[in-house]
Amino acid sequence: MTELYFIDVVGAWIGIFLTLCILSFLYKDNPFYKFAEHLFVGVSIGYLVSQQYYNVMRPKLVDELAAGFGGGAWTHWLALVPLVLFLAMVVKTVSRKFAWVGRYPLAFVVALFAGLQINAVAQAELGAQIKRAMKDIDTKQVDLQTASVARLTPLPGFTPAIAEKVVAARDAGAFVPTAEGVQALPSLTDAERGIVADNRGTVKGLDAQTGKGRYWFGIVSNILLLLGTLTSLLYFYFSLATRAWSARSRGSACGS
Amino acid sequence: MAAPEPKHWTEKLQSFDRRWIFLAMGFAIVLPLLFPINLPIKPSPMVQAGFYTVEALQPGDVVFVSVDLEPASTPELEPYFRSVMLQLKRKNVKLVIATTWYAAPPLVERWIREMIENPIAPEGTPGYTAPLDADGKPMYDRAYKKNEDYVWLGFREGKAAVISGLGSDLRGTFDNRAADGTPLDAIPIMNGKKQLKDFKLLVLISAGFPGIKEYVQQVQSRYNLRMVGATTAVSTTDLAPYYQAGQLLGLSGGLAAAAEYETMVGKPGLATQAADVLNVSHLVVILAIVFGNFIFFVGRRRKARR
């Protein structure tokens, strides 16, 4: 590390002092913690105000209006809308009589993001989860004889490199399509052979997931997942009182 | 008033002061740093997948790096950042770096000065053997030059809206200029890069919201992007389904995974040392649970017998 300026050395010690102040909170609330807490909150407010000005207010309001005044395209005047809405908010906090003016910016922001969030949630949370829940629960084993690199890579014990080596060996004809065959593949490095060995297993490992038949452990897991999802959905049903007995125990489970 | 009956040791235990546990946790964190145990670290599949995806990059490829974190998540994410930067720089991959977190810029700028504008593991670094490239020469990383080997785009406010903006119009979102004001058109590695899909790979380092989840939801499926990522331990369970669904080509979650990534890159550092701390502190939490149950059962049997 290049040697530091003196002021940076002092800064490092201040950082250590503040760290110990906050850790002292673990013992109990004390003046050192109070000092560090209030200084931290104050500095974070100053950081935010400066950052919000230079990253939002300056480019999106001040520069836009300046461009508007400088005879730019009419779109620059659009920046007047947020300015008016902002002044309405200031009026609301200043005078009680004209507080109703402040309703417009609040209505605008709350309604806009309520709408945007409805769609975001409908697609990203509801839709995506329904899609995942609807998957085929009959999982077949991956046939090492025909599977492509993309099909092989997610298997336990496989990496993209191992998958390519298996496909190459298969094309060259010298390959036994079983988990044992993969581990015994001459072209593997011993690190890769270690990875394959780690993930062998007849219940959940490579042996169980490769072959021509069905991957039973996967099927059972999928059924459990489906049943678990449906029962959990029912658990939260508002119209059913079935949860009365568990409400009491759940209440006490987390109450001390 | 007769002296109160001496408290049975089980009752004394009931009011066990939790600060002893804090002390135990304190020792569990400090001691392994002083006396490393170096337990073996075996990379898990998700981390390996991420490593190999980055390893498959060719010299001259351009990668988009989104560093969405704050000082609090440095312990878990800086080791990954250092390792993946070493891996990218020694392959001479060009970097376009940006952030959507307002608390990140000074931190990322320091990392750029320390790890990108200076070599991380130049020739002769003790304990580091550089991998060999196609024709057998050892690949070392070098000092990257601003606006030639890497571009720092800076921060833009708007959280998830920024990410969907990057997907459709990256240059517009950054007003066509880098953080230091240089117009993007004047930067060679930026030509032909108008949207996220123009980048070979996206490396997402995210400590929470907005982060990998928003990148997957907003732009991954719409533009079919190739993405690898690193996140904090607490969000790993939230993001693992995206790896299983194939939307993320690799994910390294938390300090343990960062240690695994360090061993794969071949330069053990902070995370490897801290892995021991992780093991011991997990032990303390387990002991706390067991001890808590012990106190509970002892107390209950005592009450039952009285």
Added chain:
Amino acid sequence: MRLAIATLILCALAGAARAEQTLKVEALPNDNGKHLKVSWTETPAVGAITIVVRKREQANMALGQWTAPEKPAAGADVGEGWTIAYAGDSDTSFTDEVEPETAYIYEVVTATKAVGPDGKPTWELSPGVASDRGVAPEAALFNTDNWFYLAVIGFTGIAFFLYLGYARRNAKNIFIRRIPGVDAIEDAIGRSTEMGRPVLYVTGIEEIVDIQTIASLLILGPVAELTAEYDTEIKVANTYPMTMIVAEEIVRQGYANAGRLDAHKPENVMFLTSEQFAFAAAVNGMILRDRPAVNIYFGRFFAESLLLAETGFLTGAVQIAGTCEFTQLPFFIAACDYTLLGEELYAVGAYLSREPTLLTQLKVGDMLKLIIMILIVVGVVAATVDGFKLADVLMPGGE
């Protein structure tokens, strides 16, 4: 008839004889009006690349009047009106971004490396195949990929209004299950009056743009009403100024509804700081020094949830938490007295005020959930039995 077949065979033969390059330009379905899909058949020989150029339809440039630059890259202008749209060797189609409502003509050419007369490397261009007429992108007015989401939202809206009539008439005998956390709110506020200690209400760490923050603010109304009735102080900690402004308005409304507008203290609704851990430190300070009797955490929380909940436990306050942030539920369950999971956060308003619209929301939510459960079962059976992917029918786009 025989003649038609003959000509068919002839041009098939002709086609086969010289692998002739064909070019197709089409507008995309569900497009925003700026994209065109250009596809061609022949991939270039090794070392050669395919260059696709485009020009506006009106530009009356003849075909082929352009020269390829030394290093062709997308976006480079070559000759009058022509710009390179694509230069590469591996694909046979790409999506081009163009000006909306303008027709474009494309020309595809395979370029092989050659040494020019002055020794500098140039591209030797094969005769170009151009699209016969200009094609303009089409801006679709409805994205057919998203119909299912609109159906879900439409159903919710319509069911809302239909059920609302019924709910207004007999709100009393609508049954909704007990949620322990919600019943605890009123008892806890009563307790805070006895102890003379304030109620702390934290509206989460996210901006008002997040639906969980909006839900938390909507619950703040009835809670503020309760604190007005029980004549105890409520302190509201907010992370963002905008949330503080809305929260102050809602608490004032709550006190007005309870007819105690005079007791309302505006400075009790505070903006602390927007930085996550500085906010946690500030709220910890409030918990330790004001020693509130009840800590209510409704909204979106991240890593600071346990910091608040553990400090709250230290002061022996009754703690009620509610969030949909899945990663934080375990911390709240471990450290708080009552935790509302996911959708229970949106249901709190209905329990506190038993207002018809809120009861309707729960009933409509149950109906929608029933439909979704049936859809999932049908989808799984269909996918398992004969591989029919219902999910792709409902939601074609996306993952």
Added chain:
Amino acid sequence: MKKQLPLLLGLIVGFFAVIEFYVPHYYVGTVKNHLIEWTLVLAAGAYVIGAINILQVNLPKVRRRAPDWEYKIVLIVGAVAMALIGIKWHTFGGEPNLAITSTITKGAVAGDVAVVEVSSDELDALVNVGPTMARPLQSGAGSFEVPPGKHSIKLYMKAAGYTEVTGEVELAAGDRVVVTGSPTMQWGPSGRVFVWMYDHVFAPCNATMFALLAFFVASAAFRAFRARNAEALLLLVAAIVILIGRAPMGRSIHPLLPEVSDWILDIPNNAGRRAIMMGAAIGAIATGLRVILGLERSHLGSD
């Protein structure tokens, strides 16, 4: 009347925000982006009102000498100081000069080498001439021999927060060039003092507050994971298995441990997660609709 108009505005804006998702037409997209930009400006402007609120809350406490009033002063002074440091004072008198000035004198040096002489007001600036590594100036001066050709020159400081003075110089053999330029101290978000406050006040406090979590996880685990009943026991067993399974040592204790912990996360945990997410989504859609359709008025305040 005062409440109907804002509700109408809410209905229009909310309705547009819902429809926007289903109309790919680029007009709709640009309008949406404008609306979002306006809310960003509003949110940023709201910090002015936030600052007023902070003063309204804390100043009375200082005046009334309420308990802990001294710390409120620390808070206010910290905020005001950091905000002032965050202003780009150095650009008020016009942007600082970022280019070097160079005057070349031909044939001043023997041999086929050129000499670059640097002089700067910033005494311990660093200078990069072409590919060579950074070399500090001795009290503001330094001369370097370089092969002829084009060289990029950069003058900068080793600490963050200073401007960089850069330029290009074309040198033939035997040239001697005098380069002047000095990095100036910046203010504002990437300024010297701001970054110093970030590195030595903001970052340590931020990181240490997060570090407290490690201790609180242990104490919460000690208290909450007590097997009071069947459900709590299940919670306890799953917690321990996953705790050991996902620790780095998990794989070496027993290879099956990470498998079981992954299975617990993939199946039972995923089932619960999926149900909660779907339920929460339904609740969110209903709440959002209630706000847009104007059935919810409390955020618009009392008459």
